[in-house]
Amino acid sequence: MELQFEGGELKAVLNRLRRAQGQISGVIRMIEEGRDCEDVITQLAAASRALDRAGFAIIATGLQQCLTDVEKGARNGESTEEMRARLEKLFLSLA
Template identity: 80%
Template sequence: MSLELEGAEMKSVLNRLRRAQGQISGVIRMIEEGQDCEDVVTQLSAASRALDRAGFAIIATGLQQCLTNAVDGAAPGENREQMRARLEKLFLSLA
C-alpha cells in the first residue's frame, strides 16, 4: 500500500516533521550544554507530540485512501480483514 499525500496534507505533515526535527536538534544541544532537566524533558515532549501528530495524519490519510479504494489499497493476496488488521496495527503503534 503506497501513501499519496497531496497539497495541504503533504505540507502539514512535512511541517510537523520539520518542527520535530528542529526540536530534537534542540534537545541534543540542550543536553550537550547541560541545561535544566525540566526544560529538556519539555522540549522532548513537544518533539514527541509533533511526531505523533505527523504519524496520525499519515495513518488517517492512508485509512482514507484504503477506504476510498479498498482493492487498490490491499497488498497482493491480502483480503479486507488482513488489510484492516495491518492498518489497525499501524495505528496502535502510535498509541
C-alpha cells in the same frame, strides 16, 4: 499500500516532521549545554507530540485511502480483513 498525499497534506506532514527535527536538535543542544532538566523534558515532550501528530496524519491518510479504494487492496491479493489488521497494527505502533 502506497500512500498518495495531496499537496496540502504532504506539506502539513513535512512541516510537523521538520518541527520535530528542530526540537530534537534543540534537546541535544540543551543537554550538551547542561540546561535544566525540566526545560529539556518539556522540549522532548514537544518533539514527541510533533512526531505523534505526523504519524497520525499519515495513518489517517492511509485509512482514508483504504476506505475509498478497498477494491485496489483486493486486487493486490489482500483481503479487507488483512488490510484492516495491517492498518490497526500501524495505528497501535503509535499508541
